Amino acid sequence: xxxxxxxxxxxxxxxxxxxxxxxxxxxxxxxxxxxxxxxxxxxxxxxxxxxxxxxxxxxxxxxxxxxxxxxxxxxxxxxxxxxxxxxxxxxxxxxxxxxxxxxxxxxxxxx
Amino acid sequence: xxxxxxxxxxxxxxxxxxxxxxxxxxxxxxxxxxxxxxxxxxxxxxxxxxxxxxxxxxxxxxxxxxxxxxxxxxxxxxxxxxxxxxxxxxxxxxxxxxxxxxxxxxxxxxxxxx
Numbered sequence: 001x002x003x004x005x006x007x008x009x010x011x012x013x014x015x016x017x018x019x020x021x022x023x024x025x026x027x028x029x030x031x032x033x034x035x036x037x038x039x040x041x042x043x044x045x046x047x048x049x050x051x052x053x054x055x056x057x058x059x060x061x062x063x064x065x066x067x068x069x070x071x072x073x074x075x076x077x078x079x080x081x082x083x084x085x086x087x088x089x090x091x092x093x094x095x096x097x098x099x100x101x102x103x104x105x106x107x108x109x110x111x
Numbered sequence: 112x113x114x115x116x117x118x119x120x121x122x123x124x125x126x127x128x129x130x131x132x133x134x135x136x137x138x139x140x141x142x143x144x145x146x147x148x149x150x151x152x153x154x155x156x157x158x159x160x161x162x163x164x165x166x167x168x169x170x171x172x173x174x175x176x177x178x179x180x181x182x183x184x185x186x187x188x189x190x191x192x193x194x195x196x197x198x199x200x201x202x203x204x205x206x207x208x209x210x211x212x213x214x215x216x217x218x219x220x221x222x223x224x225x
Binding site for chain 1: 114115146148151152153154155156159167169170202204212213214215216217218219
């Protein structure tokens with residue numbers, strides 16, 4: 001079945017550091033790919049998405065590119081802030097199909 | 112506009128007891144989903160309602176879990192009897208018809224079975 005693998009962390013960075021959270025997937029067909037974020041005490045929020053190969057999703061300074069050849073969707077941000085501390089989930093879904101999530105990566109950004 | 116709400120935020124029960132979790136979706140959202148995250152692992156799909164009908168319940172782990180959505184508004188997820196392995200965070204999400212990818216998640220209910 002479909003699956004998502006991501007670095008589990010925790011990841012600890014200093015403010016203004018560069019962030020990469022790796023995500024790779026296994027799927028039949030051509031799923032859409034997502035990054036969700038869960039801030040402390042809140043629900044999951046859609047951070048960005050890409051629906052086809054080579055698409056780049058971006059939001060709040062975060063970016064991820066749908067790489068079909070490497071089945072990857074790595075999350076990057078050039079300069080993290082303390083407010084980015086959260087748990088990040090990579091996920092995939094075919095239209096009308098169930099979401100498949102990775103295990104989540106906890107990010108802590110220190111001032 | 113209010114978001115997806117879940118109640119309670121945290122529940123601690125003993126093995127063998129019954130617990131009922133509630134989810135109130137965003138008003139007007141016909142799609143309602145239940146997910147759970149067990150022991151810090153990946154979030155797994157449990158089931159999907161379209162209005163009051165179960166569209167897909169392939170993720171329900173066993174018959175100790177019962178989900179309902181009477182009237183197509185709020186939903187409940189009952190676990191009876193609870194087992195230790197049911198501990199985790201249960202998320203609810205909702206979306207409009209046709210907006211499958213735009214699911215709005217609630218804050219989750221943390222269930223601890225002792």
